[in-house]
Amino acid sequence: VRVLNMTFLEAKDHAESFAMVETGKADAFAMDDVLLYGFRANTKTPSDYAVVGDMLTVEPYAIMLSKDDPEFKRLVDRAMTNIILDYDAEKLYKKWFQQPIPPHNAKLDIPMSFLLRDSFKYPSDKVAD
Incomplete structure (x- = not known):
């Protein structure tokens, strides 16, 4: 099993969570895919972001x-x-x-x-x- 050196951060809402990724304060943001795609679509540089990985839930x-x-x-x-x-x-x-x-x-x-x-x-x- 690979051990990841991670620190979990808290934000007041989804917008702040995505802003933390945009500003480099966080490396990733886990959330419902449709919300992540929405944030990516509405940023000035959508091509800078990818929604990746397997579904965590259905x-x-x-x-x-x-x-x-x-x-x-x-x-x-x-x-x-x-x-x-x-x-x-x-x-x-x-x-x-x-x-x-x-x-x-x-x-x-x-x-x-x-x-x-x-x-x-x-x-x-x-x-x-």
């Missing part, structure tokens, strides 16, 4: 709605299933995560994970614990 996203409105849930389920099965989900992903985003044309350039791509094969309303 965190499914979900839609929260009132549990007292089953008709609305069925509507949302149908709409999401249609978006996924008609390949619109992949188009939307490319639009918002791989193309320049107005108004500043920041480009996140986040590759779609194999887990997300696989989840489109079998749309479900179940969320893992």
Whole structure:
């Protein structure tokens, strides 16, 4: 086992954490990949930064709605299933995560994970614990 000589630093929020990397006060910042890609896209020199390494966790996203409105849930389920099965989900992903985003044309350039791509094969309303 390789032993790393590391010092962990604390920051008040994600912006301060990224600023510590930008200013050389920290060498790295571990966080959800989408947030890291967002900070990289919005810095003046995105090419100076890379999001690297294996995923540390898998965190499914979900839609929260009132549990007292089953008709609305069925509507949302149908709409999401249609978006996924008609390949619109992949188009939307490319639009918002791989193309320049107005108004500043920041480009996140986040590759779609194999887990997300696989989840489109079998749309479900179940969320893992």
